[in-house]
Amino acid sequence: QVQLQESGPGLVKPSQTLSLTCTVSGDSISSGSFYWSWIRQTAGRGLEWIGRIYTSGSIKSNPSLMSRVTISLDTSMNQFSLQLASVTAADTAFYYCARGTPHYGSYYYESWGQGTLVTVSP
Amino acid sequence: VLTQSPGTLSLPPGATVTLSCRASQSVYSSDLVWYQQKPGQAPRLLIYSASNRAAGIPDRFSGSGSGTDFTLTISRLEPGDCAIYYCQQDAGSSIVFGGGTKVEI
Numbered sequence: 057q058v059q060l061q062e063s064g065p066g067l068v069k070p071s072q073t074l075s076l077t078c079t080v081s082g083d084s085i086s087s088g089s090f091y092w093s094w095i096r097q098t099a100g101r102g103l104e105w106i107g108r109i110y111t112s113g114s115i116k117s118n119p120s121l122m123s124r125v126t127i128s129l130d131t132s133m134n135q136f137s138l139q140l141a142s143v144t145a146a147d148t149a150f151y152y153c154a155r156g157t158p159h160y161g162s163y164y165y166e167s168w169g170q171g172t173l174v175t176v177s178p
Numbered sequence: 179v180l181t182q183s184p185g186t187l188s189l190p191p192g193a194t195v196t197l198s199c200r201a202s203q204s205v206y207s208s209d210l211v212w213y214q215q216k217p218g219q220a221p222r223l224l225i226y227s228a229s230n231r232a233a234g235i236p237d238r239f240s241g242s243g244s245g246t247d248f249t250l251t252i253s254r255l256e257p258g259d260c261a262i263y264y265c266q267q268d269a270g271s272s273i274v275f276g277g278g279t280k281v282e283i
Binding site (some may be wrong): 102153154159160163 | 211
């Protein structure tokens with residue numbers, strides 16, 4: 057069974073870049089056809105989809121964040137990563153990585169990491 | 179936009195509860211997903227394609243609906259069903275989540 061684990065700094069200064077990595081175990085990130093995704097959650101905004109990278113490498117991001125988001129795959133490490141530039145306090149949230157399973161042109165998230173809290177503060 | 183109602187429900191064990199998820203525009207049933215999230219945990223997939231139960235989900239959980247109106251029904255409520263329930267839609271340019279319904283037992 058696939059497992060995902062987020063890692064990265066828990067504290068980021070305003071205007072800096074938030075960087076998180078999701079390590080995948082139990083399956084190869086380059087096998088099959090999945091949407092490797094980042095989702096965040098705050099008490100105020102609920103669940104917010106950040107973006108995803110397909111196994112082929114194609115990327116789609118939330119239009120509201122697109123200019124600041126970079127998502128990449130590292131097949132040699134079986135990881136994928138998120139970079140969010142120019143962060144503000146509004147980017148403070150729990151960040152989840154998840155694997156999206158394609159289904160009839162859409163996809164659903166069957167596997168999630170446990171989540172990691174990132175706080176943006178001086 | 180996905181609007182979930184009510185915001186919070188409080189019901190006794192054994193009851194049946196129906197949660198609503200309303201889309202601002204018509205949604206393909208194949209795009210509608212339900213999750214359960216308990217405190218301190220990541221969301222857990224319950225239902226995909228509006229009515230298909232995910233692996234390991236008991237048949238007390240059922241989904242239905244089409245167009246703009248979808249429902250999640252939980253029958254024979256158990257204390258372990260205390261959670262927030264979210265719906266999700268693939269809006270094309272983005273994945274969208276509803277604001278959630280909290281179920282208290």
